[in-house]
Amino acid sequence: MLYLKKYFTEGLIQFTILLSLIGVRVDVDTYLSNQLPPLREIILGPSSAYTQTQFHNLRNTLDGYGIHPKSVDLDQFFTTRRLLNQVRQLDRLSVPSTELNTWLVHRDAETVVSTSTQSSPSITLDNGGGLEDVNNPDGTPAMRGGSGAPESTDSSLGAVAPEGNQEQGSRDANDDLSKEDIDLIDILWRQDIDLGAGREVFNYSNRQKESEEEKPSNPSEKKDGNEDQESWRNGVNLQGAQPVDGETGESIPEQFAAPVVTTENVSNEEVPSTSQGLPLAPQLAPAEPQLDLEQQWQDIMAIMELQAMEVNSSSPHSNSSSDSGSSGTTESNDAGNFGPSTGPTPVNQDVSLHQASLPSCSQDFPEVFNPQLDLASIAPRATMLRPSSSNSSNINSTFGATNLTGIFVPPHINSSSTNITSTPLLPDPFSNLLEESMLDEISLLDLAMEEGFSQAQASQLEDELDSDSGLSLDSSHSPASPSSSETSCSSAASSSSTSATFSEEGAVGYSTDSEVAAVEAEEGAVGGFQPGYSKLCRMSYQDPSQFHGLPQLGGIGHNHTYNLPLSSAFAEHPELPLADGKKSVRDKHSKFQPAQDLLDKHASRDERRARSMKIPFSNEKIINLPVEEFNELLAKHHLSEGQMALIRDIRRRGKNKMAAQNCRKRKLDTIINLEQGVHDLRRDKARLLKEKMEFIRSIRQMKQKMQSLYQEVFTQLRDEEGRPYPPSEYSLQYSADGSVLIMPRGVTTGEQHRKPEKKQKDKKK
DNA sequence: TTGCATTGTCATCAC
């Protein structure tokens, strides 16, 4: 039942979405009125949880598969969200996930469908039956029934709509479309609107739908209420069918495919107005786990686009001179498709990451540097510049993109000036530069991926970093800082709480301090720690003014750090045995009973233990005295074993407490320093990235200049008979000594064929 | 009521 409900909900919601987009309202409740709860109840749920707010809140979580089955609302939300995700993937995925939904609806309509029959409609949709269905405006069964499977599909769809009842029920349902239904459709529509889908899209679809309805139709199929069924067919065909004639009503699926596809990707991709422009490019990767990555990547794309635009706007466009007839690649570049200028390569289609990583590549390095374009796209011009393909690899392995000398003088020429090889011509360095630049671009992408974020969203990132770390850059306000007054207050509060619960700690006890446990037990007999008093003191502690009347408590409000524990207030005269002081305080206790409670309340456990054990010196001394003095102090007093153990425990705990505070402060400082370091590194990286872009730009300009010079020189060359050298047969080479050689192309097949049958013209330029 | 931050404490290790 759960699965049935899920699938049922999926199908219904999807169809509702689709129908709402084309303006047709179908009350599917009528199909299911007797077996399942109403659609609006399924969608909206018993509660009004189907709100945009929750929708968005749930967006970043897993889809509803992990939800507890009893969580009906969440299941509905997640199901709805998953549906939207599927719809969103329609422009990327060839996997017709909607097929499943189709037969699911069919299954719901017929209540029981076996697994074998479930797969049948999917096959039908896959084999293009659905397309035929779309192409056939009349929707005749003969046309749709090209194969057995389509028939089953159609029949199933027909069975979904028991038209007699459906008609009437649909009419009724349309008439009394409840407010929830309208709200649902409005919500869906508003989401599309918010995401960029204009209403005209829907209106256009609606018009198309209306015009389609006006067409003569098969009377056996076209009944009054058959529009719903048609819509269903359209919805079915939407998933698996190709776009059809946009001038007729059959293009409706495409029309409402666009807004559906761009339901939530609109912000980063096309707007729904691109009714024809959404290529349903197949995507090999699975869909759902890709969504978040896709969206993140789209964000990166946007930032990269900005960067590429910045580079392009500031640099001359060299593509103009090298544009060839291969308009496909050129257009793809010009259109900002950011492909690697290699045409419809699988990488271009599938690896969107790299695809988007190359905006600056394809822009900064025009196709002149692209070996593939050299060979394919710019063949006519390449007769002059194109190297032998066998040579390019060698050259490519030796050139460096950033090596300017390598650009103008190939390294092997540099190494062996006498053996000037045949064909390492300019295109080779260029193409090599492409590869190098590709690599650079990859690293550039890595930079840009981060820099794009850090630059475009630097402040936001900083905020996020701050918020994520939960730390404030102002370490002086760090709560761990013992010097801050806030810390004192918090420490006071902490100690107060500790004291407040101390009376109950007898149960908790200290396994290591058995004596202390006994002492604490007798502490109750000592008196002054009744829970009632503690409670009273805790409440009265909120008012610091209560300390004003107590001179010995002057430091309480401002010195609650560990280094100066509250007991130090009693240790104004450390020489005095604490028992005396305690006695004196106890004498005052009758007058300042709340104050005493405050003191006890704010005293640490060790302080109270020390008082209980009648330790004759303060905890501060116990903790802070150097070892020698501490030992002397112990020697001066005749202490019992229990007192000695307690003192050592107090000292150990006190030192450890300070150590813990220091440790935490160090941690905090480390984190802050790391944050600052990250910030600095990001800034440096941004600067380096900018410099690199400038270098790339200058290199490109130099290459262009070099190319023009090359052409100019080559066109001026004449042989002994005064005839120009055909560029397809000769090429220029540069020697290390600066001389320029003209070499026949056919001879040069690499460094292996270093046949010096070169026409060494030695035309010194 | 729950989640988070703070603080104290203990155990352990290294010096």
Added chain:
DNA sequence: TGGTGATGACAATGC
């Protein structure tokens, strides 16, 4: 070997 600091882990507490 004991003292001490550092640090992870845990619990208590308050907000």
